[in-house]
Amino acid sequence: MAAAVRLILASASPRRAQLLAQIGVTHEIMPAQLIERRETGESIVACVQRLAESKARQVRERLRTAEREPVLVLGADTAVALDGRMLGKPRDERDGLEMLANLSARTHEVLSAVALADAGGVRSALSVSQVRLRAITPDEAARYWASGEPHDKAGAYAIQGRGAIFVQTLQGSYSGVMGLPLFETAWLLEQAGVPLWGASG
Numbered sequence: 001m002a003a004a005v006r007l008i009l010a011s012a013s014p015r016r017a018q019l020l021a022q023i024g025v026t027h028e029i030m031p032a033q034l035i036e037r038r039e040t041g042e043s044i045v046a047c048v049q050r051l052a053e054s055k056a057r058q059v060r061e062r063l064r065t066a067e068r069e070p071v072l073v074l075g076a077d078t079a080v081a082l083d084g085r086m087l088g089k090p091r092d093e094r095d096g097l098e099m100l101a102n103l104s105a106r107t108h109e110v111l112s113a114v115a116l117a118d119a120g121g122v123r124s125a126l127s128v129s130q131v132r133l134r135a136i137t138p139d140e141a142a143r144y145w146a147s148g149e150p151h152d153k154a155g156a157y158a159i160q161g162r163g164a165i166f167v168q169t170l171q172g173s174y175s176g177v178m179g180l181p182l183f184e185t186a187w188l189l190e191q192a193g194v195p196l197w198g199a200s201g
Helices: 014-022 044-062 093-103 138-146 162-166 174-178 182-191
Strands: 006-009 071-082 085-087 107-118 121-133 167-171
Touching: 006 014, 014 174, 014 182, 044 071, 044 107, 044 121, 071 093, 071 182, 085 093, 093 138, 107 174, 107 182, 121 174, 121 182, 162 167, 174 182
Parallel strands: 006 071
Antiparallel strands: 071 085, 071 107, 107 121, 121 167
16 A cells, blocks of 8 residues: 655745645645745746745755655745836835835736655746736725734735735636645646545544
């Protein structure tokens, strides 16, 4: 009988864990420890793919010595892009309010990469979504910032939280905008033999 596959999520994001649980995938959490920075001359697409793959690879390497059972590591990275600029997590209130002002009444891209590492290497997939926010007044932005929700979110908003009221249209993957594109994730997991809809509870 084949040994059960152990799946590790290389992220501390509760949203990614919730999305994996949504499709019934049993997993453990072991966050990667990387400096998440775009390299000079690197495209945003290349950056999110590199970071997702690096997270998966780093945690897989950490577990390499305890390989008596099959181990898969899932890494992910998400970025908000506007006018060729990559918007990460806001540094402070001023930065967060500036991001919201720039995104107001405009369409931006959300790029979300997912990577799966095993003994044979790393495979990855990319989801790109177009999101348009309605006009956001300075007072709304200030009150939204005061809620605490935008503080650790790329682009300073959360589509799955209070920030949903700003989202006018979405073309692409809702789960990808949240941080883990489930279509691409499920494809990678199925290719590796991980059962979906299999978790209890």
